[in-house]
Amino acid sequence: MSHRWMFEVLADLESYALHNDLDRLAQKLSEVARYAAYEISSSEERNLPVPRQAEPARLELPPAK
Numbered sequence: 001m002s003h004r005w006m007f008e009v010l011a012d013l014e015s016y017a018l019h020n021d022l023d024r025l026a027q028k029l030s031e032v033a034r035y036a037a038y039e040i041s042s043s044e045e046r047n048l049p050v051p052r053q054a055e056p057a058r059l060e061l062p063p064a065k
Contacts, residue, residue, distance in 0.1 A: 003036070007036070007037070010032060013029050014026045014030055
C-alpha cells in the first residue's frame with residue numbers, strides 16, 4: 001500500500017496552517033512528515049511491515065487563551 005496519501009494530507013494541513021498564520025503548527029506538521037518518511041524508509045530497508053495502526057502523533061500545543 002502506498003503512503004503517498006498520508007504525505008498529501010500532511011502537506012495540505014501544513015499549507016492550511018501557514019495560510020492561517022499557524023506557524024508552530026505548520027512547523028510540527030513538517031516535522032511529522034519528515035519523521036514519517038524516515039520511519040517508512042527505515043521499515044522498507046529492513047523489509048518490515050509498517051504498522052497499520054500506529055500511535056497518533058502527540059503535538060504539544062500552547063494553552064488556549
